[in-house]
Amino acid sequence: LVLFGAAVILFTTIGGFRGVAFTDALCGIIMLVGIGVLAAGILTAGGGYGNIMETIKANHPAMLEPFSGGSMPATLYFTQWLLVGVFTFVLPQSMVRCMGFKDTKALHGAMITGTVIIGLMMIGVTALGVLSAGVLTGSLADYGSSVDNIIPRAIAQTLPSWAAGVAIIGPIAASISTVSSLLIASSSAIIKDVYLHSCEARGVQPSERGISRGSQAVTLCVGAIVFALAVVPPDVIWKINMFAFGGLETAFFWVMVCGLFWKRAGKLGALLSMVGGTAAYCACMALGFKVMGLHQIVIGITVAGVLMVVGSLIEKRPQAEQQRIDQVFFPE
Structure with a gap:
């Protein structure tokens, strides 16, 4: 947590928007690699796709039904599609990335490419969560009574140590991407929407250097506060x-x-x-x-x-x- 927090806070503070845009692209590539490595590990540890399906059928037969025996109703499918699919394009951490386009052509290409890649990642990771039930055959209580532990446990139990190190970078990269974008959005809101408006109301014109230093200081402070809260994270x-x-x-x-x-x-x-x-x-x-x-x-x-x-x-x-x-x- 210390290494993660220090890395994110420092590169966001020093690199600013350009640094976040660059690391977001790297994190996306790393996430794809991690998904591929974990998929290979689960399929290998479970004896192949067919054998995994037979294990799930024996231990969790409801998971092979479209509505999972009533625990996944159609209304849940629909609203989750809205919550983590359609409406995510207005999230601040998503919107801030759209300001990094080089030109209109690049933006249009990114819209198409990004939609396809994110769609594949969503389907892929969701599928891996299901397939992990063919490898982690115990109850949820056996894995800490939280779905948060499923993917890390799947990585630990299905991959050799070197491959687990590669795969675990995937979810860490996803966290880095989100946290850095939120830090930039937060510091921008404080500096541009509060500080600069206050200066304008008072007839004061701050220097570019002062704005830059102020933005870095705010980013550092917000990151430190978030890190302190993350030391003892809430359940679920x-x-x-x-x-x-x-x-x-x-x-x-x-x-x-x-x-x-x-x-x-x-x-x-x-x-x-x-x-x-x-x-x-x-x-x-x-x-x-x-x-x-x-x-x-x-x-x-x-x-x-x-x-x-x-x-x-x-x-x-x-x-x-x-x-x-x-x-x-x-x-x-």
Whole structure:
């Protein structure tokens, strides 16, 4: 944890946005390698795909059914597809990467290539989680009563030490990529959205060097705080992660989509969408309230969308501002 934390905080602080963009690309390659190594290890340790399927059939027959004996209903499939699939493009750690494109052609190519690669990775890692049941034949309690331990245990039990070292870099690389992007997004929010706006309000013009040093200092401080919290991590971290994913997606989905494609979108609508949608999502999560068994993100996204439309329509926009927006959406 010390090596991991020190490496991420230092290269993010020193390298800045360019360093994060470069290491993200390297981490993506490493993740693909790790997935391939782990797949080979599981198939070898389990005696091949056919034998693994027979083991799963004997020990966990429900896993071979589309809805896993009722534990994986269609509503769960649908909302997980939304939560960790469709809506992830509005996450801050995803959006910050889109600012690193060289030109429009590179951005378009990255959209297609990235979608294909991420799709394959999602399917591949999910499949490996299932196939690991053919190698780790005990109950969940035998592996620490947490799904967080399945992939690490699969790596440890199916691979020789040198290959395990290669495979374990995969999930570590995924964490590095996410943490570094979130650190950049956090420091940018503090420096550009708070500090620079404050300076502008006071009529002060900070130097480029001062902004750079301030950004590095904020990144270092935020990273240190996160590291301190990570020393004693909470149980079932993946649930906390999914909760955070849902909240961020609810807050930013309609703001980004409407901001890009609806000329009537306004500040009031964006503010109401973020506050109201996130509040509805958090309240439903806390109360365990669902509609037709769907994850609470469906409620949050729906409320956020309605508030975005209502707030934008009732907001009175100055004529000069509307003319500028019309020129962007409908240039002559």
